[in-house]
Amino acid sequence: TGSTRPQRLLRAVQKNATQGDPQSVINAIDHFCRHKEWAMNVGDEKGSILDSVVSEVNPSTALELGTYCGYSTVRIARLLPPGSQLITLEFNPAYAAVAKQVIGWAGLQDKVQLVEGPSGDLIPQMKDLFGVQSFDFVFLDHWKDRYLPDAKLLEECSLLRKGSVLLADNVICPGTPEYLEYIRNSPRYESRYFKSHLEYTKVEDGLEKSVFLG
C-alpha cells in the first residue's frame, strides 16, 4: 500500500520546513504543490488575500470549514492575536491526521482546535463544545454544496454577530453558485469578490468576502 498525496505533502513539510516556523511550512507546501503534486490548498495567491482579510478582522474566535492538510489553518492561526482560537472542522479522518501533524510542525497547536466531523452536525454544538458566543471570522473551504446550508445554519444558531466576516474559497472554480446567489442578494450581508486564480494554476477563481450586518 503506497502513500497518499496528503502523506507525501506532510513528508515534504517535515523535510523542508523548520519546526515552529509557520512561514517555512507554508513555503514548503506551496513548493511541493507547484513543483511536485498539485493539491487543493488555498495556495499562495489566494492565501495572500486570506492573510489580508484575517489581519483586518483580527479575530478572537475564528472558524474554518474544511481543514484538508492544514495549509490555510496555518495561514490563519499564525496571524491570530494571543488568546484567540481557531476551530477547524474536517470530515475526512485521513486529512485530519495529516493536518494535525502539519499544524504541530508549525507550532500552532495551542491556537487551533481541530474537530473531526461534518459541519452540519458540529456547528449547532459550537456553543456547548467550545463555549463560543459568536465567530468573528469564518473561512469556507469544504464541500462547495455545503457553503449555503452552513451559512444559514450559522445564522440560525446565532453564531454570527454584526460585523462577522465570511470568506469563501472557490466561488468560481469549482464554483458555489447557490451560495453566491444567496449571499450577494441578501440584505443581511455586504459582499465583495476578490478575483484571483485557482491555486497553483492560471485558471480563474476567487474569494467572496461577506460581512454580516446583523
Ligand SMILES: O=C(NCc1cccc(CNc2ccc3[nH]ncc3c2)c1)c1cc(-c2ccc(F)cc2)cc(O)c1O
Ligand atoms: O472541493 C474542494 N474542497 C472541499 C473538499 C473536497 C474533498 C474532500 C473534502 C473533505 N473535507 C470536508 C468535507 C466536508 C466537510 N463538512 N464539514 C467539514 C468538511 C470537510 C473537502 C476543492 C476543490 C478544488 C478543485 C479540485 C479539482 C479541480 F480541477 C479544480 C478545483 C479546489 C479547492 O480549493 C477546493 O477547496
Ligand SMILES: [Mg+2]
Ligand atoms: Mg479551496
